[in-house]
Amino acid sequence: MIEADHLSKTYGSTLAVEDVTFSVEAGEILGFLGPNGAGKTTTMRILAGYLPASRGTARIAGFDVHENSMAVRQNIGYLPESPPLYPDMTVEGFLWFVARLKGVAAGDRASRVAAAIERCNLEEKRDVLIRKLSKGFRQRVGIAQALVHDPPVIILDEPTVGLDPRQIIDVRNLIKSLAGDHTIILSTHILPEVSMTCSRVAIINKGRVVATDSPDHLMAGLRGGQGYEVEIAGDMAAVEPMLQQLPEVRSIEALSESGGDLAEGHRRLRVMTQGDRDPGQAIAATIVGSGVGLYEMRRIRLSLEEVFLELTTQEADADPPMDKAATASDATAAPPEPVAENDTNGTHHSSDQEES
Amino acid sequence: MQILWSNLIAIYRRELQSYFASPFFYAIAAIFWLLSGFFFVVILLGPDGVIAQVSLRDQAGITEPPIDVPYQFQGIFLNLIGSLSLFLLPMLSMGLYTEERKRGTLELLATSPVTNWVVAMGKLLGVVTFFFTMTLPLLVYEVVAFSASNPPASYQVLLLGHVGLILMAASVLSLGMFISSLTDSTILAAVLTFALTLLLWVTDLIANSLAGPIADALGNFSLIQHYNDLIRGQFNTSSIVLFCSYIVLGILLTAQSIEAFRHQRS
Incomplete structure (x- = not known):
């Protein structure tokens, strides 16, 4: 038309x-x-x-x-x-x-x-x-x-x-x-x-x-469109390289939330994924397997705003x-x-x- | 054809409505009526008026040649009205397109199934109708005053004079419309149109004071000269052709300038 x-x-x-x-x-x-x-x-x-x-x-x-x-x-x-x-x-x-x-x-x-x-x-x-x-x-x-x-x-x-x-x-x-x-x-x-x-x-x-x-x-569909936000307790340095080795993981970013809602020693990470397969299970297994406490895991999707800004x-x-x-x-x-x-x-x- | 006609009527009605709903145009009409009424009284009945002069001649015993009072009066009166109009006409035409450009309604007109020249024609018809309404009371004064004259006044001459006035005004308005299509500024459009009417005036004066072919040529292009012929009852096809040429020229230039404006606007 x-x-x-x-x-x-x-x-x-x-x-x-x-x-x-x-x-x-x-x-x-x-x-x-x-x-x-x-x-x-x-x-x-x-x-x-x-x-x-x-x-x-x-x-x-x-x-x-x-x-x-x-x-x-x-x-x-x-x-x-x-x-x-x-x-x-x-x-x-x-x-x-x-x-x-x-x-x-x-x-x-x-x-x-x-x-x-x-x-x-x-x-x-x-x-x-x-x-x-x-x-x-x-x-x-x-x-x-x-x-x-x-x-x-x-x-x-x-x-x-x-x-x-x-x-x-x-x-x-x-x-x-x-x-x-x-x-x-x-x-x-x-x-x-x-x-x-x-x-x-x-x-x-x-x-x-x-x-x-x-x-x-x-x-x-856009690059970096999907991922997980996880809250862990423990040494971040221990878990990060292992996550990085997963083929579906594209980037890991520590969210610098100094807000009071995080308990002492807890960290929040944003793990962005790529490809068609959803690596949720692998991420959870990796974190748990590395001996770090997993407190929260949430799937995230970039909003249209973020896509737009990108x-x-x-x-x-x-x-x-x-x-x-x-x-x-x-x-x-x-x-x-x-x-x-x-x-x-x-x-x-x-x-x-x-x-x- | 049907569509063109209904478009023309749509534009024409909108224009009329905007003139008759606007205090500004009533103010212009009021000034026009006040001054023209004043001229009418002074020229006809004033101490140096036509009637006073005729009675002076009568007292002096001069009866030949006889003076046609309505004719004499009309020549002087419509000449003055013509000059007055040259001042007021730019104010009537200044907003024709500048307002459309400022309000963004040109975008509506330009994206509607209507051609530029139909818009220009509708607008010109609207403003000429308004001017015609302004001159109607003058016609009434004259008809009333001259119904008493003996021998009876020639209504043909009277009518021809008014047709001349409308044609002259339509020519100026058409060119003024073109000028208003060139700018966003109403004031600038008024000033430029006023400059144009002054130029017409000067052309006329130059033509009158010169001799030779240049003067003839200038005289032939002069609106005022042809207007003066018409109000003296001298019907001349070339005058009508000249006025119509100015009117058509104004419409065509306007249509072109709107087209060009769309092509080059930034």
């Missing part, structure tokens, strides 16, 4: 987007994740046909965004970074205007506008001037504006920016409810958003897509394994995970993320 093929965009001499390639299947939600200034908005604008790409092509619903611009425009709903609103219009008047502009047939306009108002929970603000709305409501009018003509493809640039936590949940549910009938691409710099709403993620940094996968695969901050040394992960998952072509499953990992940190 959406295909980006080696898109590049330069502004003068600065490179905003370089060689971005991805595709989104019909009915899928792709999250476009990256830090501020990574090129998310530029990519969204190219897809929406607002900016021409310097190199490469993008196709939406089979139409080239540049050569067949009018056909593409009829097939997309687009929420730019800042919602495009006329402050001197009422919510309903504005949606009528957009419906007319997008070529909704005269007979369907009333029902389309009413549906968009209902979907975005704008009933009570129907007759209020947009100028008088709070930022959260404006954002919702912006989303309603992208939906009003019921387009097959919806492009949302940072849809939850400026909303309060309750509204964020509403918007995420709204986006999820749109999947299936609509193909959605949304950009965000908020990680839980991706794991909660998207069936696939593309991580972009400094203008390049560094990984594309389902949120679960990204968390599991991908976007240690780009240079993390490059080869990342590519491997991306291609491996492409080959297996994992079917999109049901969205609900992804929630398990997102919900924990979503609350602290948003409150901070």
Whole structure:
């Protein structure tokens, strides 16, 4: 439904987007994740046909965004970074205007506008001037504006920016409810958003897509994705070399937790593993066999935050394994995970993320 | 075609709505009405007004040639209104695109199935309609005043004068719209458009003070000269063509500048 093929965009001499390639299947939600200034908005604008790409092509619903611009425009709903609103219009008047502009047939306009108002929970603000709305409501009018003509493809640039936590949940549910009938691409710099709403993620940094996968695969499949945290009592020097000899163990790290919750003489280690086999049993046996007391052993998984940080901050040394992960998952072509499953990992940190 | 038409109407209605809902434009209209009403009274009834001069001539016993009061009046009055408009028109056109650029709504227009020139045309129609509404009371004054004249005034001349006013205004607004599409700054757009109208004025003065082919050429391009012809009841196809050319030029340049803006923005 959406295909980006080696898109590049330069502004003068600065490179905003370089060689971005991805595709989104019909009915899928792709999250476009990256830090501020990574090129998310530029990519969204190219897809929406607002900016021409310097190199490469993008196709939406089979139409080239540049050569067949009018056909593409009829097939997309687009929420730019800042919602495009006329402050001197009422919510309903504005949606009528957009419906007319997008070529909704005269007979369907009333029902389309009413549906968009209902979907975005704008009933009570129907007759209020947009100028008088709070930022959260404006954002919702912006989303309603992208939906009003019921387009097959919806492009949302940072849809939850400026909303309060309750509204964020509403918007995420709204986006999820749109999947299936609509193909959605949304950009965000908020990680839980991706794991909660998207069936696939593309991580972009400094203008390049560094990984594309389902949120679960990204968390599991990347280098250093899994491991164990163990609490031992005794001499660490005795156990460490033995663990190191296990083929599945990639690294051992002593966690410098001087917090009071560790008993005297206890240590906490993080053992990161690699490969397909889970060496949990071997690790436990090694520790116990070396005569050190094993008090706690917990399986850990890097959160999406950590994957993200790893991908976007240690780009240079993390490059080869990342590519491997991306291609491996492409080959297996994992079917999109049901969205609900992804929630398990997102919900924990979503609350602290948003409150901070 | 159907789509173009409904797009045009959508843009046009939105523009109208923004003009008629804005206190700023009512203030401009109020200034226009105040000054034009003042001109009307002074030129027609003032101590040096047209009627006073005619009665002076009557007292002096000069009856030939007879003076057509409505015609004389209209020439002077609409000339002044034209000058007044040149000051006010930049304020009407300054926000046409600068506001869209500032609010980010250009992104909505540019990603909707609507072409740039339809947007430009809808916007121009909107602002010209607003200006037309501003001039309506003047037409009413004149019709009321001249209904008493004997012999009856020529309403054709009256109408032609007002058509000239609207055409002249539409030309300036069209070029002003182009200027507003070049910048984010409303003030800058107003200043540049004002500079343009001053230039038109100067062109006219130069054309009047020079002789020879250059003056002729300048005169042919001068909006004010053609406007003055129209308000004196001299219908000339070339005047209409010139005004329409300015209007079309403004729309095309605007469409081009919006396209270029999208291609080069950073």
